[in-house]
Amino acid sequence: MESAPNSTFNHTTDLNTAIDGLWDRLLLWGTIVFVVVEAALVYTIFRFRKRPGGAPAKQIHGNVALEITWTAIPALILVLIAVPTVKTIFQTQAPAPAGALTIEVTGHQWWWEFHYPEYGVTTANEVYVPVGRTANFVLRTKDVLHSFWVPQMGGKRDLISNKTNVMWFTPNPDLGTNAYNGFCLEYCGASHANMKFRMFTVQPDEFASWAAHQARPALPYDTAATAAPAVPPVTVASAAGTPAPAMAAPTLGYVFPASQLPEHVIPQTPLPARLQFDDALLAQGDAKRGETAFMMGGCIGCHAINGNPMALSNVGPNLTHFASRHTLGGGLFPNDDHHLARWIKNAKALKPGAQMNVIGIGEYDPILKGPVTAGLTDAQIADVVAYLRSLK
Ligand code: CUA
Numbered sequence: 001m002e003s004a005p006n007s008t009f010n011h012t013t014d015l016n017t018a019i020d021g022l023w024d025r026l027l028l029w030g031t032i033v034f035v036v037v038e039a040a041l042v043y044t045i046f047r048f049r050k051r052p053g054g055a056p057a058k059q060i061h062g063n064v065a066l067e068i069t070w071t072a073i074p075a076l077i078l079v080l081i082a083v084p085t086v087k088t089i090f091q092t093q094a095p096a097p098a099g100a101l102t103i104e105v106t107g108h109q110w111w112w113e114f115h116y117p118e119y120g121v122t123t124a125n126e127v128y129v130p131v132g133r134t135a136n137f138v139l140r141t142k143d144v145l146h147s148f149w150v151p152q153m154g155g156k157r158d159l160i161s162n163k164t165n166v167m168w169f170t171p172n173p174d175l176g177t178n179a180y181n182g183f184c185l186e187y188c189g190a191s192h193a194n195m196k197f198r199m200f201t202v203q204p205d206e207f208a209s210w211a212a213h214q215a216r217p218a219l220p221y222d223t224a225a226t227a228a229p230a231v232p233p234v235t236v237a238s239a240a241g242t243p244a245p246a247m248a249a250p251t252l253g254y255v256f257p258a259s260q261l262p263e264h265v266i267p268q269t270p271l272p273a274r275l276q277f278d279d280a281l282l283a284q285g286d287a288k289r290g291e292t293a294f295m296m297g298g299c300i301g302c303h304a305i306n307g308n309p310m311a312l313s314n315v316g317p318n319l320t321h322f323a324s325r326h327t328l329g330g331g332l333f334p335n336d337d338h339h340l341a342r343w344i345k346n347a348k349a350l351k352p353g354a355q356m357n358v359i360g361i362g363e364y365d366p367i368l369k370g371p372v373t374a375g376l377t378d379a380q381i382a383d384v385v386a387y388l389r390s391l392k
Helices: 014-047 064-094 204-215 223-227 277-285 289-296 337-345 378-389
Strands: 101-108 113-118 120-123 126-130 136-142 145-152 156-160 164-171 177-185 196-202 235-237 241-247
Touching: 014 064, 014 156, 014 164, 101 126, 101 145, 101 156, 113 126, 120 126, 120 204, 126 204, 136 145, 156 164, 156 241, 156 378, 196 204, 277 337, 289 378, 337 378
Parallel strands: 101 136, 126 196
Antiparallel strands: 101 113, 113 120, 136 164, 145 156, 145 177, 177 196, 235 241
16 A cells, blocks of 8 residues: 555455455456457467468358357356446445444535534544544535545545535544545646545544544633543642642644654645745744734635634635644645745645635735735734644
């Protein structure tokens, strides 16, 4: 799997086991037919070729036994192909088994929204699935046609306007904690190639922890995390003998560990050289000021943050637990301060056609056809970076 990280010839789920099993079977039958037919052809060509001084060929008309045979054998072969094919179609198109985890997938130009109705979780571009439980992907699009594909897991299936498609599979329990690339496979505009996502297979208890935390408000607003942590805070006896409460560490949910990310899921997209940002400003970024800038700078026009009563829009990706994600910009860049600052400053320069507004003052805005005047300074962008980084 490591040598071909986007290969589709895997048996990692019930879906790709069924599909690849069918492929192997058809390949075997096809190979047998090819060898037999070619051998008969080559034999006939040599055995009955025209020889100098040879007798004229025997003239015949019709051979009932032969004609029945050469009709019956292909018919039998077609049955041998049709039966497993139709069986596999019905198996993979059937409704998901009871107890499946529903994940509503919405394609946007050019990013992915994932909603877990059972847990009340909405996230973007990174989808967590527990091993051993069927994940039922309910596929819709907000705009044009897209197609959902995680090659290593099986698929793909289109997201079609005004229609709901469904695809389900069960990650094998032996996959353990692992990460995979996901792609859009239907041409959908300027950044079709930049519409990526990551899939994480995790253990059921890791998934439960992740989902429980993702369902809660973002950390600065999460009173449950700071006031009543799941684990009681350790108390230490003070010098006077009265126990003093220790600082209660906020309880965070499970996040796929950055140290375990395989090489092939880490984005390598280069940044445009002409986009300047002084990274030294990032050290002075202030989350509280950043929250204000986030609200004044127009970000709330598109982004929701659960817990921030001002940020309710669902036009762009939901940013509630943005800091728990490994990528940004539709899986295009690593989610670090260096890339995030530049993304906020001028997303259109980083990703062709990106629908996010150009925010950085002085940057060229193709919609305004001129430089941005009402936007954020680099110092303010550093504050917004600090704010988004606090959304754990
Ligand atoms: Cu979405 Cu291609």
